[in-house]
Each structure stands twice: as C-alpha cells, then as structure tokens.
Amino acid sequence: VSTATAVRFRDLLSQRASIGPAARLASGVQTPLYDFSGGRPDPAGYPYAALIEATARVMEAEGADALTYGDPLGYAGLRDLVCQKYRLYEGLDVRRDNVIVANGSGHALSLAISSFVDVGDALICEAPTFGGTLNAIRRHGADILDVPVDDDGIDTGAVQRRLEALAREGRRCKLIYTQVNFHNPAGPTMSLRRRKRLIELAQAHETLILEDDAYGDLRFEGDPLPSLYALDDGACVIRAGTLSKILGPGVRLGWLCAPEPMIPFLQGFNFSGGVSPFASRVAVYFLRDHMTEHVAMLSELYRSKRDAMLRGLAALLQGTDATVSRPEGGFFLWLKLPAGTDCSKLAQLAEAASVRYVPGAVCYPNGGGDEYIRLAFSYEPAERCEAGGRLLAAAIRAARA
Ligand SMILES: Cc1ncc(COP(=O)(O)O)c(C=O)c1O
Numbered sequence: 001v002s003t004a005t006a007v008r009f010r011d012l013l014s015q016r017a018s019i020g021p022a023a024r025l026a027s028g029v030q031t032p033l034y035d036f037s038g039g040r041p042d043p044a045g046y047p048y049a050a051l052i053e054a055t056a057r058v059m060e061a062e063g064a065d066a067l068t069y070g071d072p073l074g075y076a077g078l079r080d081l082v083c084q085k086y087r088l089y090e091g092l093d094v095r096r097d098n099v100i101v102a103n104g105s106g107h108a109l110s111l112a113i114s115s116f117v118d119v120g121d122a123l124i125c126e127a128p129t130f131g132g133t134l135n136a137i138r139r140h141g142a143d144i145l146d147v148p149v150d151d152d153g154i155d156t157g158a159v160q161r162r163l164e165a166l167a168r169e170g171r172r173c174k175l176i177y178t179q180v181n182f183h184n185p186a187g188p189t190m191s192l193r194r195r196k197r198l199i200e201l202a203q204a205h206e207t208l209i210l211e212d213d214a215y216g217d218l219r220f221e222g223d224p225l226p227s228l229y230a231l232d233d234g235a236c237v238i239r240a241g242t243l244s245k246i247l248g249p250g251v252r253l254g255w256l257c258a259p260e261p262m263i264p265f266l267q268g269f270n271f272s273g274g275v276s277p278f279a280s281r282v283a284v285y286f287l288r289d290h291m292t293e294h295v296a297m298l299s300e301l302y303r304s305k306r307d308a309m310l311r312g313l314a315a316l317l318q319g320t321d322a323t324v325s326r327p328e329g330g331f332f333l334w335l336k337l338p339a340g341t342d343c344s345k346l347a348q349l350a351e352a353a354s355v356r357y358v359p360g361a362v363c364y365p366n367g368g369g370d371e372y373i374r375l376a377f378s379y380e381p382a383e384r385c386e387a388g389g390r391l392l393a394a395a396i397r398a399a400r401a
Pocket of ligand 1: 039103104105106107130132179184212214241242243244249253254
C-alpha cells in the first residue's frame with residue numbers, strides 16, 4: 001500500500017517541493033559516531049529541572065491562557081522578553097510592536113521571504129550561506145545573486161556592484177540576506193565599517209536587509225557590535241532571532257524584529273492563534289529569571305568544544321595547506337581542504353571513520369564550495385570533538401590525490 005501511495009503522491013508534488021533536502025531525508029541514514037553535521041545544541045546544556053519548574057509556575061499562574069489561542073503576533077510576554085534581551089545585551093531599544101513570534105527563526109526568515117519575494121525577484125545572498133535559508137529562498141523562485149564573504153563578513157564592494165548592475169537593468173533587489181555574527185558556515189563577524197556600509201547601500205538602492213542573528217548570544221570572546229537593525233534606525237532592516245541555540249530548538253520559538261508598518265504583512269503568513277503560546281510562556285518564565293547565567297554557561301561550554309575540535313584538527317593537519325576558521329562564537333568551523341583533496345574519497349574515508357560533516361557545496365547558492373567542509377562542534381562533547389577532529393584530519397590527509 002505504502003509504495004502505491006508514495007508513487008501517486010510523488011506524481012502530484014509541486015516543483016518547489018523537490019527543492020532542498022526532501023529526497024535525501026526520505027532515503028534514511030544511519031547515525032554516525034561523531035556527528036559534526038547539523039547545527040544542533042548540546043543536550044547537556046538544556047535546563048531540564050528549571051524548565052519543569054517553570055512549566056509548573058506557568059500552569060499555576062495562567063494555565064487556561066497558556067492552553068488557549070493566543071495573540072496573533074505571539075505571546076506579549078515573549079515579545080517583551082525579546083525587547084528586554086536586546087536592551088540588556090545590546091543597549092538597543094525595541095518596542096513590543098516591532099516583534100512578531102515565529103516557529104523558530106527558520107520560520108521567521110520564511111515569513112520575511114514570503115512577504116517580499118515573488119518568482120524571478122532579485123535577492124542578494126552570501127556565498128557561502130546557511131543551507132536552510134537557501135532552500136527557503138530557492139523554493140520562492142528568487143533570482144539569487146551571490147556575493148562573497150571574507151574575514152570582515154559580507155563583501156560590500158560586491159554588494160554595491162550587484163545593486164548597480166540591477167539598477168542598470170531597471171530592477172530593484174528585494175532583500176539582502178546576511179548573517180552578522182559567527183556566520184554559518186564561514187565563521188566571521190561582520191565588521192562595524194561593513195555594517196554601516198551595507199546599510200548605506202540598502203538605503204541608497206531602496207532595498208531591504210534580512211539580518212539573521214541565530215548565534216549572536218553565544219560569544220566566546222571579543223566585544224559585541226551593534227546589529228544592523230540598531231544601526232539602521234528602523235528604515236530597512238528586518239532582524240531574525242531565535243531561542244533555539246540558547247534554550248533548545250524543540251521549543252520552536254524565534255521572531256522577527258521589523259519596522260512596525262511591515263508587521264501586519266509578516267503576520268499575514270501565520271495562521272491566527274499565535275505561535276506556541278504555551279511554549280512561549282514556559283520559555284519566558286525560565287529566561288526571565290535565568291537568562292544571563294544560562295547564556296554565560298552555554299558560551300563557556302561551546303568555547304571549550306570549539307577549542308577541542310581545533311586542537312584535534314591541528315594535531316594532524318599541521319604541515320598541510322588546509323585552513324580552519326576560528327569563530328568568536330557560534331557552532332561551526334569552516335575548513336578549506338588541502339589542495340588536491342579528492343572529495344568523494346574523503347566522504348568515503350570519513351564515513352568509514354564514522355565522522356559526519358556538511359560538504360561546503362550545499363552552502364553555495366550558485367555552485368562551487370567543493371574545497372570546503374563545515375564542522376559543527378556544538379553537539380558532541382568536547383572530548384569527542386577533539387577525537388573526531390583527529391579522525392577527520394587523518395581522513396583528509398589520506399584523501400589527498
Ligand atoms: C544561521 C541560521 N539561521 C537560522 C537557523 C534556524 O534555526 P531555528 O529555526 O531553530 O531558529 C539556523 C539553524 O541552524 C541557522 O544556523
């Protein structure tokens with residue numbers, strides 16, 4: 001029965017349904033010993049007992065409200081917490097009316113893309129970039145104009161050239177999608193000069209910036225820089241944030257912070273009833289009391305994993321021309337393979353060593369990236385980050401032609 005059903009539903013799929021990882025997921029894959037692939041938080045960092053306690057307090061204080069439909073823009077307490085978080089960590093003043101809650105920041109980004117991008121519309125995007133957003137952008141049929149990323153973040157000279165070329169064709173870019181802190185996958189944090197320049201360009205060319213800041217709370221070193229949203233003063237930046245990396249992706253809570261007139265359009269892509277009023281309350285009851293120390297604990301946890309993986313890799317990559325990023329925060333290392341590495345041989349050797357990574361090519365909108373791999377140090381314990389890093393480095397050495 002299942003085969004017959006599958007064949008029939010597959011015949012009906014839209015063209016956009018086959019874009020992205022759906023086919024790969026359907027094939028079924030085994031769990032590796034060292035999983036450095038997805039950007040998953042470490043289960044050891046989840047605040048189990050404190051969430052049980054927060055849930056009990058929610059039920060006592062507002063059980064009926066928590067279990068019914070909520071505000072279409074999301075639980076006001078969570079939107080207030082986002083404002084409080086921005087004030088506390090960034091000195092940024094945002095009002096509750098600028099914030100809409102979504103089912104994680106992936107969904108939040110989709111709300112923005114759906115609100116502005118039609119098939120064939122021009123969208124500027126970093127190469128490399130986060131593959132999840134890339135799939136959402138592709139499914140909207142955007143004309144993706146890629147620009148490089150270097151140690152200072154997005155190459156604003158390349159953005160300028162893209163915008164000027166579009167203007168000559170009489171076209172306007174709809175969105176510039178960018179990550180400002182601890183870029184996934186490449187690692188850099190955008191410099192202040194680039195941040196200001198990007199905003200100047202967006203304003204001059206009357207386009208919007210979609211600022212993705214999924215990892216900004218998890219800073220291991222260095223001083224935070226003002227967000228694009230803060231620098232722009234409410235003109236052209238839509239900013240996405242998430243609780244996935246500091247609380248747990250299972251709560252599925254993220255948000256967009258946007259100029260107020262845009263909020264009803266973004267909201268239009270949500271069913272009414274608000275996103276997860278119950279989980280929002282539990283998250284708020286926990287974070288209201290514990291955010292600062294919890295985020296500090298996580299930053300320390302992930303810093304030690306980054307360092308462990310760097311140690312493991314360096315032990316065996318020394319003497320090769322491989323380069324490895326050293327991000328100031330976040331979840332990922334970006335590794336440029338030594339010249340002459342045979343990528344399919346590396347894939348086989350890594351699988352034999354039970355190490356999983358993400359091939360760089362999936363992070364590139366328009367091809368390229370075969371010489372890179374992305375390694376998430378977030379999920380495995382520090383000692384496994386080091387041991388798995390060594391095994392992978394040995395595989396990389398052996399995969400050179
Ligand atoms: C850069 C970036 N943006 C957005 C997301 C989406 O995360 P979530 O939907 O869990 O908030 C991720 C998840 O890995 C990410 O790496």
